[in-house]
Amino acid sequence: MKKVLFMIPTLKGGGAEKILIDLLQQFDLNEWSVNLLVLFKNNVYQDQIPSGVTLRQSHISQFRGNIHAMKLTTPQQLYRLLVKTDYDTVISFLEGPTTRIVAGCLNPNTRLINWVHNEFHELSKLGSSYRSIEELQQTYQRFDQTVFVSQTARQALLSLIDLPEEKTKVLYNPLDMKQVLKHVAVDKKIPLTTEQPIKLITIGRLSYQKGYDRLLPIMAKLIHEDGLRVTLDILGVGENLNKLKKQVLNLDLAATVNFLGFVKQPYTHLAQADMFVCSSRYEGYSTVVTEATLLGLPVVTTDCSGMSEILQDTGVITANQEEALYRGLKKVLSDRKLLAELRIKAQQRGQQLSNQDNAIEIINFLREVSS
Structure with missing residues (x-):
């Protein structure tokens, strides 16, 4: 059974959060052990998480300045503190603090995936979770795959960060069609x-x-x-x-x-x-x-x-x-x-x-x- 962890800042009611809930409903739990780690306490969608998906919460309160406080700790330390166990695949499902944390995984057998949901034309728009622009660029290069939700989002980020083409993928958002x-x-x-x-x-x-x-x-x-x-x-x-x-x-x-x-x-x-x-x-x-x-x-x-x-x-x-x-x-x-x-x-x-x-x-x- 493949063991996968999705990590997302909150389930507070945004588009990426809704997409993740819809995606989690599609997994065959006979094939996958599906885990969800929510970084901050603000979870409008919590009652829609499918049964069989293991929910983990860090219980970190979301307050003004906590992203800055997290930058005082290295990605490796945050990963050990929050993730704690091994997975086959770990996914940061929304750009921001979880991207930095997932990049701190040191297990060479774990595949790391970064999901990008927005179109960025300036690195400064992504930079609030990082100590520097250099750390941001190094973080994105740590992932085995970076997934973009549209071609234009992919083109925009690749104009800012040099990622190998074979390590990028465009996958459109799933929806609960029925x-x-x-x-x-x-x-x-x-x-x-x-x-x-x-x-x-x-x-x-x-x-x-x-x-x-x-x-x-x-x-x-x-x-x-x-x-x-x-x-x-x-x-x-x-x-x-x-x-x-x-x-x-x-x-x-x-x-x-x-x-x-x-x-x-x-x-x-x-x-x-x-x-x-x-x-x-x-x-x-x-x-x-x-x-x-x-x-x-x-x-x-x-x-x-x-x-x-x-x-x-x-x-x-x-x-x-x-x-x-x-x-x-x-x-x-x-x-x-x-x-x-x-x-x-x-x-x-x-x-x-x-x-x-x-x-x-x-x-x-x-x-x-x-x-």
């Missing part, structure tokens, strides 16, 4: 009269990365200046909630923008919406955009890593700027026939995506690495 596809609304019609508001939805952590601080002024412009009838549901939690709520009040959007909090299974909300909007400043390979497309939902998004790979020619991808996203949304929202056409294209692309089994590809890759 759970998503139960909510497909094949016969849903786009409201064609201007009296009916178009219902937008977006899902993500309420953080700088997701760009909701620039989506809200766009909503105000569409509603108050352009006279468009549109509403927006925002699903997610995060550190910017209070700031965003104040922004909603200041922009006179209280009647049209709704904060729905964290929703474990957002598929019903997605299926009931008319369009998905992504305002992110950066992504890796967006789980929620993939889920929206699987459900046949038209997508308007900023140009982030993985978007062209997910959508191909079925959605609207704008430049990653507030004005460009505004123009893209206005174009679609002003032409309801165009919105209906985009739904048909999204349904067709959703059918293609539903035939992919990314989880099997990932497990086959892990089987090969572990052998």
Whole structure:
């Protein structure tokens, strides 16, 4: 039986955390001993960990400055302190402190894998968990394989860190297809009269990365200046909630923008919406955009890593700027026939995506690495 350990900073409700939960459900526990080590205590998804997966928690509290404190200890010391036992394969499933810790494994028989979920164009964006940029580069070179969730994420990091091509792999995120596809609304019609508001939805952590601080002024412009009838549901939690709520009040959007909090299974909300909007400043390979497309939902998004790979020619991808996203949304929202056409294209692309089994590809890759 192959013994694998996944390590992740938290299970606090982000995209990578949800992807990991979906992936863990796909392992054959007659073949694999699957273990999960969560570094910090903040675990929204803990009750969704499949039975049979051994959960280990370090019980380190997440507080301002603890990443800096961890840098006082070497990766080797942290690995011995936290991991303690031997595994065939150890995986850091999200870039950050767990990457540094896993690189501290000194067992030559253990395969080390680093999963990169975001697109990075500056090493400083990755550097907060490391003593120096030099240590960061040495850490990434310690891994037997580095997995990227999109081609663009791979290209970006390889422009910054010299990794052998044979030690890199692109593997798209797995999804619980059955759970998503139960909510497909094949016969849903786009409201064609201007009296009916178009219902937008977006899902993500309420953080700088997701760009909701620039989506809200766009909503105000569409509603108050352009006279468009549109509403927006925002699903997610995060550190910017209070700031965003104040922004909603200041922009006179209280009647049209709704904060729905964290929703474990957002598929019903997605299926009931008319369009998905992504305002992110950066992504890796967006789980929620993939889920929206699987459900046949038209997508308007900023140009982030993985978007062209997910959508191909079925959605609207704008430049990653507030004005460009505004123009893209206005174009679609002003032409309801165009919105209906985009739904048909999204349904067709959703059918293609539903035939992919990314989880099997990932497990086959892990089987090969572990052998």
